[in-house]
Amino acid sequence: MRFISKSHCTYSDIKQTVSYMKKTHIIALIVIAAAVGILITMLGNFSTYSNFTEAAKTTGRTHTVIGHYVPGTAQYDPKVNANSFSFVMKDENGVERKVISNTEKPQDFERSEQIQIKGHIEGNAFIATSMQLKCPSKYQDQAIQNSKQASR
Amino acid sequence: MNYIGEHLxxxxxxxxxxxxxxASSILSALAYSFGTNSKIDQNAKSWRNIGRAGFWIHGISVLGVIGLLFFIMIQRYYEYEYVWGHTSDDLPFQYIFSAFWEGQEGSFLLWMFWNVVLGGILLFxxxxWEMPxxxxxxxVQAFLSSMLLGFYISDADxxxxxxxxxxLRNVHEAPIFNTPNYLQTVKGTGLNPLLQNYWMTIHPPTLFLGFASTVVPFAYAVAGLxxxxxxxxxxxxLAWALFSGAILGTGILMGGAWAYEALSFGGYWAWDPVENASLVPWLIMIAGIHTAxxxxxxxxxxxxxxxxxxxxFVLIVYSTFLTRSGVLGETSVHAFTEMGLExxxxxxxxxxxxxxxxxxxxxxxxxPKPDKEESAYSREFWMFVGALVLLFSSVLITFTTSIPVWNKxxxxxxWLFGGGDITNIAPPEDEIAHHNRFQLWxxxxxxxxxxxxxxxxxKVQDVNTNYKKFLLSxxxxxxxxxxxxxxxxxxxxxxxxxxxxxxxWTGLFTAVSNLDYIISVIRGKVKVASGPVAHIGFGLLMVGVIFSGVLKRPISVGFNSIEVNDLNPQSNKNVLVAKGDNIAIGEGYSVEYTRDWPSGNMQYFELKFTKKDSSGKIVDQFTTTPNVIRDSLPSGKYKFRAANPNTRHYLHKDVFTLAVPNWAFDDPEKPKDxxxxxxxxxxxxxxxxxxxRHYAVFTHIGNEIPKMAGYTYSEGDIPVTAILEVHELKSDKMWIAKPFFYIRESIVNNVPFEIKELGLSFRLPQILAEEKKMLIEVLDSNPDGEYVVVQALVFPGINWVWLGSIMMMIGLLMGMWEKIKGRRNKENSEEI
Incomplete structure (x- = not known):
């Protein structure tokens, strides 16, 4: 009988456990709860890797699109507007779309291997709020030059 | 094949x-471990001697590797991939250090170097505590050394x-290596021009000392357990943790100062994954200092x-994994490229x-833990809460920084879900705003x-009236x-x-409260002032972050983005200024592009800023000289590499200026028509x-025989020179052009005349005797003239950021100093 009564959890037992809990533990629990809450909010803040087709479907949210520059389409004329740069990008599915950004033209743009843009679609154009270029590493570049020299 | 000239x-x-x-680091680790576990003094001593010997051999080997790598870099032995990839013939000697730690292998060596130094200090x-x-x-050194082993298991991958x-010939495949004397033609690729400045010389060693130093509190914790x-x-x-906090903090701060002062980022902190990766271990170290x-x-x-x-320290290793494994890939501007060592x-x-x-x-x-728990009125309780808040901050930062890891x-x-990519989370659109949103709280x-x-x-348990009064006041x-x-x-x-x-308000609250504490509680005693000094620094840093962050704005306004209906004024920050022009920009400022001059592989631009008040009176005037780094191509054109800002400092604000010249926007490899x-x-x-932009008046025909490049007089030549006065449309300056025509042995020749300053060339290919006219041709290589695209940003209150951060570091160093002194005094008086 004593064995059973021990496993019973009375109200006073609970009260005692709560009062035995250290303040630091309570604070730690609060911190963990807050962290979980904020991490979930953060998730909503993340963008998604997608493509132009997806971005055209959900115009309301931010998309991160990776693609390639379509040669000859870069337009930047600082005499007209130093804060407007546009080009046509082909995404990984081969869909092409005009991309507009209100920055200056990034250096070495024509030679970029891959472009990553973040933004959303407005009308027919993708409005990029951030742009990152992946340029061919100088090593490859140089190696090719060296081999050219050698074959000459 | 026998190659010529290699230094194998x-x-x-x-x-x-x-x-x-x-090998020696493993020997040392094993010997020290056995020594720590040994119950018998005599055995422990022998193990310790073996451990010491191992560490000495290890230290000498590491120094040898570093010395040798420096040697082959100074000698420019391009047969080695590392030398070829990081140096070049024209790299100035002072950048050899930067080149050394530009690559992964070199920066691992830098880290190992500091570990050897710290280990050496601890050895004495x-x-x-020496053995554990x-x-x-x-x-740790064994793991770091293994990063440099270069043993292939089965294949190259x-x-x-x-x-x-x-x-080089083992790393790259190229037809050039079919010739035995390939070294004749191989030239180094040099150091990235962005890294050719003094920051690259001082920032990495400091940061890596900070990285390395976190191992000491780690090692002591392991030793305690x-x-x-x-x-x-x-x-x-604790003394080592304070050292580590100060040095790692200084390293991070230098990175911020570098970005602000010398790079075109236009800010000192961007919440980039690589920046975060060094900030998080620092936050955890500070939390540890408080709980300690x-x-x-x-x-x-x-x-x-x-x-x-x-x-x-584990987070330092995690950050190494993030930045060096290539997992960050697309999410960071300055992650290392993949090395295949994931x-x-x-x-x-x-x-x-x-x-x-x-x-x-x-x-x-x-x-052990005390029976009684901390009272809510005691300092230790709230210090613990503060440490939890720092941990909380670290969790939030790491969660976002690790997005690529979550995807991986x-x-x-x-395979559980049938294969394929199932996740595609990307970092938030505006990472700076994302982090600020949480971290400011x-x-x-x-x-x-x-x-x-x-x-x-x-150790206060309850509040009495005096304590209450003290606190309230x-x-x-x-x-x-x-x-x-x-x-x-x-x-x-x-x-x-x-x-x-x-x-x-909270920044000022902590600054005032800690100042009050120094004055009225500890009464200026420097010995115990380290904490309050660091706290005041933190408070001032917050004030600086708010003012420079919220009030940061471009004064170089003039264009508005029409296509992008963007209301954010911070993105419309570029204006075009033609050479010689003086144009009005924002906030009563005007900017004039007065001149430019080359210096080595750089070109400097002089920008004159004038600020007038509403009545037209000049209230401020200053000149900045931002520059760009460029490569000269064989075609005579320039290839733009990087723009370096130039900042005008005031006590209460900075004006950051950047100029990018017209040719930087053209593709230099496009053939000209x-x-x-x-x-x-x-x-x-x-x-x-x-x-x-010009006009030229054909004034007369000159008959003197010109002395110019491309022409030497020979008997029987018939020379004709057209003299043209060339004017700029909007100035009084005048140049003379003398295109030259001659007939030699009844063959018509001409020598063009170029006015380099204006980008104008004239030539005289034909004389139309019947019409009594001359055919004069003009080439305007630069019809729109020279111009620069200028960015000018104001950072109000930026000096509070530097002052506050430096005070934090001084506070940490003061704490370390007192801890070392205290220990020494205690050791002298009594050895417990």
Whole structure:
């Protein structure tokens, strides 16, 4: 009988456990709860890797699109507007779309291997709020030059 | 094939030293471990001697590797890939250091160098902690050395480490290596021009000393668990943690200063994954310092001190994994490129997580804790809460920074869901805003905690009337003073949002409260002032962050984005200024592009800024000289590499300026269409021709025989020179052009005349005798003239950021100094 009564959890037992809990533990629990809450909010803040087709479907949210520059389409004329740069990008599915950004033209743009843009679609154009270029590493570049020299 | 001119001895010796460094670090780690476990004094002593010898051999090997790598870089032995990839013939000597640690292998060596130095210091000073502490450091060194081994297991894709002495011809495949004397044609690729400045010389060594130093509190924590001396390890560990906090903090700060001062980012902190990766271990180290202080004074928080000091170093290794494994790939601007050592880094990380965690959990039952819990009126309680807040901040930052890792992990489990990519989370659109949104509230909490808890006393259980009175009066002073300063400051800055008021207020609250503590509680005693000094620094830093962040704005406004209906004024920050023009920009400023001049591979631009008030009176005038780095191509064109800002400093603000010249926006590799550009005119004497920005008057025919390049007089020549006066449309300046025509042996020749300054060329290909005219052709190579696209940003209150951060570092160093002094005094008087 004593064995059973021990496993019973009375109200006073609970009260005692709560009062035995250290303040630091309570604070730690609060911190963990807050962290979980904020991490979930953060998730909503993340963008998604997608493509132009997806971005055209959900115009309301931010998309991160990776693609390639379509040669000859870069337009930047600082005499007209130093804060407007546009080009046509082909995404990984081969869909092409005009991309507009209100920055200056990034250096070495024509030679970029891959472009990553973040933004959303407005009308027919993708409005990029951030742009990152992946340029061919100088090593490859140089190696090719060296081999050219050698074959000459 | 026998290649000519290679110095293969260096590679053989260097690789031998790498292997020796690896083997000796393992020997040292094993000997020190056996020594620590040994119950018999005599055995322990022998093991210690073997451990020491191992560490000495290791240290000498590492120094040898570094010396040798420097040697082959100075000698420019391009047969070595590392030398070829990081130096070039024209690289100035002072950048050899930068080139050395530009690559992964070099920066691992830098890290190992500092570990050797720190290990050497501990070997002499750690006394009874020597064996367990150096055992940990030697294990870490073994892992780091293994990163340089360069052993191939089966094929080129699976290897252990990357050998810095690898030969170029073994790394790259090119037809050039079919010739024995390929070294004749191979030239180094040089150092990235962005890295050719003094920051690259001082920032990495400081940061890596900071990285390396986190291993010492880690090693002491392991030693504490290992020997089950849960109290004694914290004293020496705390001094080292303060050192580590100061140096790592300085390293991070230097990175911010570099970005702000010398790079075109236009800011000092961008929450880039690589920046975060070094900030998080620092935050955890600071949290550990606080719990260690509480533990030292009250015996509370020993467990959390263990965990903080252990995780700070583990997070350093995690950040190494993030930045060096290539996993960050597209998400960071300055991650290293892939080296193919991901699994090795993962193994390193796994061992460093599992081994101390196992130690901790197997021994945590023995960790002493006081019977009574901390009172809510005691300092130790709120210090612990503060440490939790720092941990909280670190979790939030790491969660976002690790997005690529989450994707990788999810991909690893994709077989559960039938394969393929199942996740595609990308970092938030605006990472700076994302992090600020959460971290600024952490700032508020830390400001309140550091301002209030400094007034609390250790081990207080209950409040008596005196204590209550003391607290109320001092909190009142701090809150009142903070309010009195906040209101005018915010009104002056025109900042309305209440969040920023609260942030500024909490920053000032902690600054005033800690200043009050120095004056009225410890009465200026420097010995105990380290904490308050660091806290004041933190408060001022917050004020600076708010003012420079919220009020940062471009004055170079003029264009608005029409296509992008963008209301954010910070993105419309470029204006075009033609050479010689003086144009009005924002806030009463005007900017004039007066001149430019080349200097080595750089070109400087002089920009004259003038600020007038509403009545037209000049209130301020200053000149900045931003520059660009460029490569000269064989075609005579320039290839733009990087723009370097130039900042005008005031006490209360900075004006950051950047200029990018017109040619930087053209593709230099695009062939130029010559035929289109020569414009022909039939001219008689007195005729005028116009280009877009100039006019030229054909005044007369000269008959002197010119001395010019491309022509030497020979008997029988018939020379004709057309003399043209060339004017700029909008200035009084005049140039003379003398295109030249001659007939030699009845063949018509001409020598064009170029006015370089204007980009105009004239030539005289034909004389139209019947019409009594001359055919004069003009080439305007630069019809739109020279111009620069200028960015000018104001950073109000930026100096508070620097002042505050420097005070934090000084506070940490003061704390370290006192801890070392205190220990020495104690050791002299009594040895417990």
């Amino acid at each position: 001895w260096a590679g053989a010796l260097g690789h031998g030293l790498v292997v020796s460094a690896f 000073t750690a006394k009874r 502490v150096l055992a940990s450091i030697a294990i 699976s290897r252990i480490g990357s050998n810095p002495f690898a030969l 290992w020997t089950r001396e849960h109290h004694a390890w914290m004293k020496p560990a 202080l509480a533990a030292k004074n009250t015996a509370h928080s020993i467990k959390s001190t263990y965990l903080f000091f252990l995780s700070s 699994w090795q880094l993962v193994a390193f990380l796994a061992v460093l997580c599992i081994w101390p965690l196992w130690m901790y959990f197997s021994r945590s039952r023995g960790i 992990i999810a991909d690893g489990f994709s 952490i700032g508020v909490l830390i400001g309140l905690l550091s301002g209030a808890s400094i007034m609390l006393r250790y 001092h909190f009142g002073i701090a809150m009142g003073a903070a309010t009195i300063i906040t209101i005018p400051a915010m009104l002056w800055g025109g900042i309305i949002a209440w969040q920023y008021w609260l942030l500024t 010559e035929a289109q550009k020569w414009v022909a005119h039939k001219m008689s004497q007195g005729d005028t021709i116009y280009t877009k």
